[in-house]
Amino acid sequence: MDTIASLFSFITTPVSWVIVQFHSLYGAIFGPDTGWAWGLSIVSLVILIRICLIPLFVKQIKATRAMQTLQPEMKKIQERYKNDKQRQSEEMMKLYKDTGTNPLSSCLPILAQSPFFFALYHVLNSIANNDTIGVINESLLQSAQKAHIFGAPLAATFTDSAADVAKLDASITTVRIVTAIMIVLMSLSQFYTQRQLMMKNVDTTVKTPYMQQQKMLMYIFPVMFAVFGINFPVGVLVYWLTTNVWTMGQQMYVIHNNPTPGSKAQASYLERLSKHVTHHGKTRNRRERAIVKAIVVKGRDRNEFERKFINGLSKAGLAAQADGTVVQSDASTVAIAEDGTPTTGTPKRQQPKRQSKAQRQSGGSKPAGGTEPGASSPSLSKSDESHESSEEPEDAMPAGSAGTKKAPAKSGSGTRSKAQSGQRKGQQRSKSPSKK
Numbered sequence: 001m002d003t004i005a006s007l008f009s010f011i012t013t014p015v016s017w018v019i020v021q022f023h024s025l026y027g028a029i030f031g032p033d034t035g036w037a038w039g040l041s042i043v044s045l046v047i048l049i050r051i052c053l054i055p056l057f058v059k060q061i062k063a064t065r066a067m068q069t070l071q072p073e074m075k076k077i078q079e080r081y082k083n084d085k086q087r088q089s090e091e092m093m094k095l096y097k098d099t100g101t102n103p104l105s106s107c108l109p110i111l112a113q114s115p116f117f118f119a120l121y122h123v124l125n126s127i128a129n130n131d132t133i134g135v136i137n138e139s140l141l142q143s144a145q146k147a148h149i150f151g152a153p154l155a156a157t158f159t160d161s162a163a164d165v166a167k168l169d170a171s172i173t174t175v176r177i178v179t180a181i182m183i184v185l186m187s188l189s190q191f192y193t194q195r196q197l198m199m200k201n202v203d204t205t206v207k208t209p210y211m212q213q214q215k216m217l218m219y220i221f222p223v224m225f226a227v228f229g230i231n232f233p234v235g236v237l238v239y240w241l242t243t244n245v246w247t248m249g250q251q252m253y254v255i256h257n258n259p260t261p262g263s264k265a266q267a268s269y270l271e272r273l274s275k276h277v278t279h280h281g282k283t284r285n286r287r288e289r290a291i292v293k294a295i296v297v298k299g300r301d302r303n304e305f306e307r308k309f310i311n312g313l314s315k316a317g318l319a320a321q322a323d324g325t326v327v328q329s330d331a332s333t334v335a336i337a338e339d340g341t342p343t344t345g346t347p348k349r350q351q352p353k354r355q356s357k358a359q360r361q362s363g364g365s366k367p368a369g370g371t372e373p374g375a376s377s378p379s380l381s382k383s384d385e386s387h388e389s390s391e392e393p394e395d396a397m398p399a400g401s402a403g404t405k406k407a408p409a410k411s412g413s414g415t416r417s418k419a420q421s422g423q424r425k426g427q428q429r430s431k432s433p434s435k436k
Helices: 001-007 008-028 035-052 055-067 071-080 083-097 107-129 138-146 164-166 174-201 211-231 234-257 264-280 286-301 305-317 358-363 378-396
Strands: 317-318 327-328 334-335 340-342
Touching: 008 107, 008 138, 035 055, 035 107, 035 234, 071 083, 107 138, 107 234, 107 340, 164 174, 174 211, 174 264, 211 234, 234 264, 264 286, 264 305, 286 305, 286 317, 286 334, 305 317
Parallel strands: none
Antiparallel strands: 317 327, 334 340
């Protein structure tokens, strides 16, 4: 560790200068030789570094989102080369290169703050060895050696001997208890940060090497911190524990307000957004409008959570616009397609319900033509008129004609009954009586 830390000795002076400036501030409040003054100086150093790394963190989020947009292409490659793992990996690397994405982008904040971490380790190790470094002179060195955090010296480690700890005016038991607790907290915070990223903010519909990498980091990083933590001075443990807590809070904020598409966090976010928009009838800020706009632009490529969100707005009489705003819409003119996309236009004309054969043949039911029960259908009425007109010439024939015709068969009443008039449409007319 000392060899690695010496590689970053070129920034030990800036790091020591920042710590001394914060120490002068907190020393005036808590006393220059207290653990609070030096401990808060290290915490403030972490906060300052992480604020400076916010642009890098934003870049990391954008790179992660770019990885998410490649999920469909990754899925196609997996299905196409599912029996050839080597070719699948080659195609994945080619896709990363063509799109300019990097699957290791999630490690950028850790890599960026590594020089500061090793520089702080080098400063604290020099304090333990009673060596001045950077802007820390003899008086500041003596003050730092007297500082204790929960009874453990700032420069003590878990592996120090009792004699070394005694030189720093402390007990070996206290040092090991404090360092062990801080190592456990540091490992657990790292594990929880990676776990909430994997469980809530990852699209689990597609299995990609990116997901496998994150899953591997979730278990490897806590183990690495636990193994190397026994060699870290108490001040470095304070630094790294503060860093993990900051990262955990930062990650929780991103998951809650800007989740990954297709993740469980997005489902929860869109559910909250849907309740707010349907209650107030509008989006409340630029971030919400940007999210609604992104969902509208996707069209048929929306995931199930986004389709559910659009459908929920439509049921509430609202419509999402291309600019991210939400407006009132006429429910009768908004139709939701099968893929969840809203389509406007006149609703389709409904066809009349088709009657069954029994209903058509039944005299008591309403015919398909829309006439009332018991009334004769138009086709049968025309048939009766045609039949009567065909009978008139027969009645008007002269008595002395060469041939006479038989009288047509009639019912007892001589007219069609209402039951007969309810027969199915298209029934054949009765043939006119033939001539003898």
